[in-house]
Amino acid sequence: MSETPLKQVDIFTDGACKGNPGPGGWAALLRMGSYEKELVGGEAETTNNRMELTAVIRALAALNQPCAVTLQTDSRYVIDGITKWIHGWMKKGWVNAKKEPVANEDLWRDLLIVSRPHKINWTWVKGHSGSVENERVDTLASDEAVKAGRKR
Numbered sequence: 001m002s003e004t005p006l007k008q009v010d011i012f013t014d015g016a017c018k019g020n021p022g023p024g025g026w027a028a029l030l031r032m033g034s035y036e037k038e039l040v041g042g043e044a045e046t047t048n049n050r051m052e053l054t055a056v057i058r059a060l061a062a063l064n065q066p067c068a069v070t071l072q073t074d075s076r077y078v079i080d081g082i083t084k085w086i087h088g089w090m091k092k093g094w095v096n097a098k099k100e101p102v103a104n105e106d107l108w109r110d111l112l113i114v115s116r117p118h119k120i121n122w123t124w125v126k127g128h129s130g131s132v133e134n135e136r137v138d139t140l141a142s143d144e145a146v147k148a149g150r151k152r
Helices: 047-061 078-092 106-115 132-150
Strands: 007-017 022-032 035-046 067-073 120-123
Touching: 007 047, 007 132, 022 047, 022 132, 035 047, 035 132, 047 067, 047 078, 047 106, 047 132, 078 106, 078 120
Parallel strands: 007 067, 067 120
Antiparallel strands: 007 022, 022 035
């Protein structure tokens, strides 16, 4: 019996912070064929890295079945963290190269859980370089950060 091919989903994410730390926002655009869904949110006091991670986590968590995902972000922190650093952190008990606790360990653990069912192609895109989808999620995340700042 042949396996059913995974549905292809393109995800574009970004996080923003007004001050770092400060009010922050995150955004994700999920696309499957002609179907698109935007997800957004914010926090009154956070960091840019936490918002970048949150955008990816929320996007992957929104998928209700295993998918083949192309995930595009302008965050080297997210890309390098999930593709290079995380395995060493786990082996060392969530301690980084400086022998300090890994920043945002809670979110890295969440990312591991939500990414597990999917086949993900992690793709870095240079921010503000003309990528229509990256500019779109950048604007959404920035708007959410502004909204979160008003709630303080």
